[in-house]
Amino acid sequence: MKELIVIGAGAAGMMAAAAASAAGVDTTLLEKNAKVGRKIGITGKGRCNLTNNCDSKTYIENVVTNPRFMYSAIRGLSPQDMMALVEAEGTPVKTERGGRVFPVSDRAFDVIDALLRHVKRSGAKILCDTPVKEVLAKNGYFEVVTEQGGLEARAVIIATGGLSYPTTGSTGDGHRMAKALELSVIEPRPALIPLTSGEKFCRDLMGLSLKNVRATLTVSGEEVYSDFGEMLFTHFGVSGPIVLSASSYLQSWLRRKKKSLPDAGAVLHIDLKASLSEEVLDQRLLRDLAKYSSRDFQNALADLLPRRLIPVVVKKTGVNPFKKAGEISREERRALLQTLKDFQVPISGTRPLEEAIITAGGVDVKEIVPGTMMVKKYPGLFMAGELLDVDALTGGFNLQSAFAMGKAAGEGAAAYLQN
Numbered sequence: 001m002k003e004l005i006v007i008g009a010g011a012a013g014m015m016a017a018a019a020a021s022a023a024g025v026d027t028t029l030l031e032k033n034a035k036v037g038r039k040i041g042i043t044g045k046g047r048c049n050l051t052n053n054c055d056s057k058t059y060i061e062n063v064v065t066n067p068r069f070m071y072s073a074i075r076g077l078s079p080q081d082m083m084a085l086v087e088a089e090g091t092p093v094k095t096e097r098g099g100r101v102f103p104v105s106d107r108a109f110d111v112i113d114a115l116l117r118h119v120k121r122s123g124a125k126i127l128c129d130t131p132v133k134e135v136l137a138k139n140g141y142f143e144v145v146t147e148q149g150g151l152e153a154r155a156v157i158i159a160t161g162g163l164s165y166p167t168t169g170s171t172g173d174g175h176r177m178a179k180a181l182e183l184s185v186i187e188p189r190p191a192l193i194p195l196t197s198g199e200k201f202c203r204d205l206m207g208l209s210l211k212n213v214r215a216t217l218t219v220s221g222e223e224v225y226s227d228f229g230e231m232l233f234t235h236f237g238v239s240g241p242i243v244l245s246a247s248s249y250l251q252s253w254l255r256r257k258k259k260s261l262p263d264a265g266a267v268l269h270i271d272l273k274a275s276l277s278e279e280v281l282d283q284r285l286l287r288d289l290a291k292y293s294s295r296d297f298q299n300a301l302a303d304l305l306p307r308r309l310i311p312v313v314v315k316k317t318g319v320n321p322f323k324k325a326g327e328i329s330r331e332e333r334r335a336l337l338q339t340l341k342d343f344q345v346p347i348s349g350t351r352p353l354e355e356a357i358i359t360a361g362g363v364d365v366k367e368i369v370p371g372t373m374m375v376k377k378y379p380g381l382f383m384a385g386e387l388l389d390v391d392a393l394t395g396g397f398n399l400q401s402a403f404a405m406g407k408a409a410g411e412g413a414a415a416y417l418q419n
């Protein structure tokens with residue numbers, strides 16, 4: 001019988017295996033892919049934003065679902081601990097805008113190499129090409145059923161990830177294992193995901209990126225998120241940094257209110273001139289309309305807006321595009337101002353889970369002891385990483401969560417086995 005089996009060699013599983021093995025536990029790490037850490041390889045657009053160089057308060061503020069559950073794990077492994085660990089394994093890191101941490105080489109594979117070295121140095125054994133089918137709870141031990149046969153272990157850590165980008169290996173196996181063990185699993189939903197809209201103008205504006213805008217998402221008339229930054233139009237709707245963050249808060253709201261889209265009525269309100277107050281913008285409109293007074297209305301907005309956006313904005317104002325700019329009435333100018341300050345994109349839904357950066361939902365954290373990651377109903381069974389119902393914003397917070405939960409689970413399993 002083995003002492004500890006860790007299922008899944010991703011961010012959480014590798015940290016778990018290394019922590020347990022370093023504590024003196026005979027540890028075997030099983031991975032279904034031919035190589036470890038496949039998802040890490042695609043993170044941060046291939047550069048791997050492995051953590052965020054922030055304090056634990058800021059980290060917690062960036063966790064959207066179940067931040068309190070993360071208190072003890074983040075105490076056990078801070079972002080700075082993680083940076084030091086990766087550097088100690090030969091991959092220097094750098095901090096960029098917003099505290100985002102990347103390898104100096106800008107190569108995600110150097111982070112995978114560092115983690116692999118960390119696991120190997122701890123003495124844990126790694127078995128790739130070993131998909132686990134199920135975990136059976138026996139009397140005082142577990143049977144891990146792989147395609148190659150059954151393995152017995154005194155303790156097991158499941159770290160199989162979420163459901164997004166399934167080609168990386170995260171296909172929801174852990175959710176199925178948890179359900180078979182009769183654990184509560186919160187319905188997985190896509191988060192950090194582009195939003196869809198039925199509006200044709202999104203397709204017309206495809207590829208147009210807007211900088212320095214404020215986007216505010218309302219659902220059933222209630223504001224769920226507002227931020228200043230960058231976004232873009234796509235063939236299906238909207239995407240970009242502020243939209244991705246908005247999607248996580250949207251999912252959180254829908255779950256809390258037990259509602260779904262499109263029925264709940266979500267609208268993205270874009271302030272196209274976020275740095276100008278209404279008064280200042282109105283003065284600006286007066287100047288531009290006077291400057292181009294002999295031009296058609298639709299040709300008088302070139303100083304104000306990206307070219308492709310003009311026909312869409314003009315249509316939304318309801319003003320005749322061929323009316324001379326000099327003849328625009330006060331009400332018509334007001335309509336233009338309103339459209340610029342509140343350009344509305346009705347939201348019909350999100351892109352599918354497979355395309356999400358993170359899976360919201362997963363094994364209910366109420367099933368888990370936060371300090372050790374042990375499953376309350378099954379002493380000796382542990383869970384860590386995206387498999388659990390924890391998700392955070394972009395900026396390195398999700399990998400940090402997986403690393404911290406993994407280390408806590410590895411140490412928790414070691415403490416359990418050595419007691």
Ligand SMILES: Cc1cc2nc3c(=O)[nH]c(=O)nc-3n(C[C@H](O)[C@H](O)[C@H](O)COP(=O)(O)OP(=O)(O)OC[C@H]3O[C@@H](n4cnc5c(N)ncnc54)[C@H](O)[C@@H]3O)c2cc1C
Nearest residue numbers: 008010011012032043044049132161169385386396398399
């Ligand atoms: C495109 C993209 C970009 C991202 N960029 C960032 C970023 O820059 N920064 C950030 O913080 N987060 C980022 N994330 C999120 C981050 O990658 C995940 O939150 C993190 O990898 C979760 O770690 P994990 O160990 O829980 O799961 P995973 O990394 O998914 O690892 C799970 C492992 O378990 C294995 N496995 C699954 N089922 C079985 C089974 N039955 N038997 C054996 N093995 C199994 C899988 O093959 C996989 O190797 C990104 C995600 C995506 C999709």
